[in-house]
Structures are given as structure tokens and as C-alpha cells.
Amino acid sequence: MLKRIVYSVLILCSVVVIFSGCGGKKTDKKSIQIKGSDTIVNLVQRLAETHMQENPDVSIAVTGGGSGTGIASLINGQTDIANCSRPMREGEIEQAKSGGNAPLEIVIGMDGLALIVQRDSQINSLTLDQTGKIFRGEIENWREVGGKDLAISLYGRQSNSGTFEYFRDRVLKGDYSPEMKRMNGNAQIVEAVRREAAAIGYVGVGYVADQEGRVLSGIKILSLAADSQSEPVNPLDSEKVKQGIYPLTRPLFQYLSEKPEGALLDFIKFELSPRGQNLIKKEGFYPVTDEYKQSNSRVLGE
Amino acid sequence: MRNLRRIKEGLLKQFFFLNGILAILVLAGIFLLLLSQGILAFKEISLFEFLTSARWSPDSVVRPTYGILSMVVSTLMVTAIALILAVPLGIGCASYISQLASPRVKEIAKPVIEMLAAVPSVVIGFMGIVLVAPFLTKIFGISSGLNALNGAILLGIMSLPTIISISEDAITSVPSEYKEASLALGASRWDTLVKVTIPSASSGIIASIMLGMGRAIGETMTVLMVTGNAPAMPHSLFDSVRTMTATIAIELGEVPFNTTHYYALFAIGLTLFVITFLVNLLSDIILSKGQRS
Secondary structure, eight states: OHHHHHHHHHHHHHHHHHHHHHHHHHHHSEEEEEEEOSSSHHHHHHHHHHHHHHOTTEEEEEEEEOHHHHHHHHHTTOOSEEEESSOOOHHHHHHHHHTSSOOEEEEEEEEEEEEEEETTOSOOEEEHHHHHHHHHTSOOBGGGGTSOSOBOEEEEEOTTOHHHHHHIIIIISSOOOTTSEEESSHHHHHHHHHHOTTEEEEEEGGGTBOTTOOBOTTEEEOEEESSSSSOOBOTTOHHHHHHTOSTTEEEEEEEESSOOOHHHHHHHHHHHSHHHHHHHHHTTOBOOOHHHHHHHHHHHTO | OHHHHHHHHHHHHHHHHHHHHHHHHHHHHHHHHHHHHHGGGGGTSOHHHHHHOOOEETTOSSOOEEOOHHHHHHHHHHHHHHHHHHHHHHHHHHHIIIIISOHHHHHHHHHHHHHHTTSOHHHHHHHIIIIIHHHHHHHHOOSOSOSHHHHHHHHHHHHHHHHHHHHHHHHHTSOHHHHHHHHHTTOOHHHIIIIIIHHHTHHHHHHHHHHHHHHHHHOOHHHHHHSBOOOSOOOSTTSOBOOHHHHHHHHHTTSOTTSHHHHHHHHHHHHHHHHHHHHHHHHHHHHHHHHHO
């Protein structure tokens, strides 16, 4: 009996010690929670790791889940920064305002959305209009756009993805075909397209090409023309993306619930610094354009 | 002193009674919540459209539609194929363990099979993506391995432990006199198994199949990972499908609260609840009937 009491007291003590240890660490470490878009989760993770190496007293946790999930967490106060690959919706801004401040918007970089097919596909470019028809399910065979006689197999993201919405609003202007397979993330789309000759999908350029424009094996990035008159542009052509000529260029957002201070401000400044922007390029995205540089400094009050 | 003891006994009785009905209260609570939220969806959606339309497109920019037929068909299709695969295998395995295996094999095999139930569904889903999907594309020469068949194979595997474990109990509990009588009449071991032992255990076996089916219908993570999640009506085994559970899991995370879409997801949950409830009820009836006879 006595033995059992001694044991249970010992266990209890060790549990208390372990937990208090955790708590103690957390309070003197500055921790930042970041959540949201799967498109930029790897990029922000890399930025956070570099920043943490230089500032050992700061801990940054980056998780994905989709833009919608990130925004919802921001509104509920469960995250400091919401990564978002689309602008915040009216309804979301209203919701955030009713719970406190209007959210602040920072643009950390630009993304070219890439249309990908299997390496051996005969198709090299599409117009925006053709792409819309393909994803709406109006064009169902590759033959209709100059390819083999093969039924098109569509890959896209799930509805909680910012990319899903951006692509729908920018390209489809209608609803996705119900035949489109809804994948959990960019990597799954890449994997599926690599395996399937009839597949087409959309992913962030950063997921299929590195800084030097080397494309993942087995994948081809299609060029895209704004309309049938204009020249097709490939998203690997970073100059054209920077000038906004590539039709699927979009800003990558981070939303904050209040004016950043301390560790949070340091991290955002690091992201926007030349070194941070260089990392962004390395991850296959593009640096912030002048237009957004101005809006950023307005938000940060510089 | 005596009085105190009686009070203590009475309190304990109350305590255990509360524990006993807690599960029932929780079940009733879940049902009421689903009903109260789900029913609000039908302020804007007609029940007829909900049950008979195959187009589920709540985030449509043209006109939101809320038809669950295609996902009900998908769910039932995946479950049915899973059972077609799992039932013969499960009964065969149960018969082997109960009738043929040496005590030592039995001692090892049964816990190991039951451990299969402990593998997290997300791990099984992962296996589906990296193993089953490429395997299916190779065997059938299809373009994508993320389809209904993939989900069915995995669900079959996941319902195996339930089917094996409960069928094995049922087969083992068949009185040995039946078997001995059959063997004494000159029947072979195979004939005895197929014509005497298994039919005598049929109520237990059917109940195990029903429970396995309940497991398969309600499974979410695995099917979400491997079936491709295309919300269209499936035409064949090799089409991508999106089940009811996957739809709820994907959309509930980001749907604005108290909208028609939100209520419609509860209505799907209610439909699923009714289906699994009927399956479980049926298995209970069969099981208790078997015990009485």
C-alpha cells in the first residue's frame, strides 16, 4: 500500500515538473503562430527557420490547412499570422471587425500559378479561355485543343484552398466540373499529374520549379495566353511574371489582427528585407512588386 | 451504521445507473443536435432536391445546389465492394482460426488480426496512396489509381478485424456435438464446416458483417485520402468518388456558421446517422434472434 502511494506521488511529481518545464520555456520564449495557405507553407517555414537560427529566443510554428482555415483561425484568435493565397473576402473582414480590429494586409511575395501536364504531353500552351472550358468540363478531350484522343482528367484543390478560389474566379468564371478530382495539396496534384498521361492540374510555380527554372522530372509547365491574339507566356519567365504579363500572377498575403510589435514585427521585416526576398526567390516565388511594397510600408507605418 | 451502509449502497446504485444511461443520453443528444441543425437546411433546399439531385455544389458562383445522391451512391458503392472483398476473406480466416488452426497458431493469430484494427486510418490511407494506387494503375491499365476501388480495398482491410473476430467467436461457440454428429455420419471436415458449422453460426457471422459495414460506411480519413474526391456521379469502379463522410470533413472546416451550406452538412450527417443506425439495428435484431433460437 505504502509502495503504491509513493509511486503515485512520484509519478504526479514528475508530471508536474514536466509540464511546468514546458510552461516556463514558453513564457520567456517569444512564440509566433502562423497558419493558412498550403501554397506558401513551405516558403514561410523556410523563412521562419532562417529567422529562428538568427534569433534563438524566438520560436515560430508554421502550419498549413488552406487559406480559409488560416483566416478562420485569425478571426478566432488562434494564430498571429494567417497565410493567404487570395485576398480576404468581404464577409471575413466583417467577421474579423466584429471581433476586434480590421485585419492588416501584408504582401510577402508574388506567385505564378502554373498549369501542369505530364512531360510527354503534346500540348505546350493554352489560352485562358481554353483552360476555363477545360476546367468547367466543356472541353472533355485533349483532341479538342490539339492533343491526343484522350479524355482529360482534371486535378484541382479542395474548396478550403485559396488557389481553388483564385483559379475559379480568375479563369473559370463559373463552376468547376464535378469530375475534377479535389486533392489535399499541391504535392498531391504534382504526384498525380506525373503519373497520369491525360491529367492537367494547377499548382504554385514554387512547387514544380526551382530558382533556376529547373522543372520537376516528369512534369511540363504549360504556357498561357491571355487571349487568342496574345503571345503565350510561361510562368518560368520571371521577368514577364514580374511585369504582370503572365495571366496567373497573384500576390501572396499575410494577414495580422493588429499592428505588429516586437518579435512579430521583426519577423515581418525580415520577410520583406532583401535577404528574405532572396529566400522567396529561392523557393520558386517572385519578390514583392513596387505597388505592394508601398502598401506594405503604409501598413507597417514606415 | 446499518443505515449508513444502506445509503451508501443506494448512492452507488444511482451512480452506476447514471453511468449506464450516459451513453444513451449522449446518443440522444447527438441525434437531436443533428436533427435540429440539419432540419434548418430544408428552409431553403427542398427535401426532394436534396435526396434526388446528384449535383452537390454549394460554393457555386452560378447557383448553389445541394444534391447528395451522388455521394450516397458513392458511399454505398465503396462500402458494398469493400464487403464483397472482406466477407469471404473474413469468414475463411475465422473458420481457419476456429476450426483448423493449432492452439498455438490461434493464440498468435487472433491478437495479431485484432491489432489490425489499431492501425490509424490515416496510415491506411497513406498506404493507399503509395501502394494501392500505383498497383491498380498497373494491373488495370487505368490512368489514375485514386478511385472508388482503391477506397473499397482499404475499407475492406479495415473491416476485416471486426468481421474475423466476431465470426470466429460465433463459429467457436457452435456446440461441438453438432460437429461430432456430422463427422460421425461420415461427412468430411469440409462438408461439416460448410454445411453444419457455418450455418449454425450464421447469425453471429451476419452480425459481424453488419458491424464491419458500419465501420466501412463511417470511415472518413482513408476514403478522403484515396478516392480522388470528385463529386460527380460514379459510373464505374474506376471513377473518382466523394463519399458523404469526406464531404463533411472537407467542407465543415471552412464553411461560415449558420448558413444553408452549414446546415446542409448537418443534414448529410443526419442521413449518414440514419443509415448506420439502421445497419446496427438490423445486426442487433439478427444477433438477438440467433441467440434466442
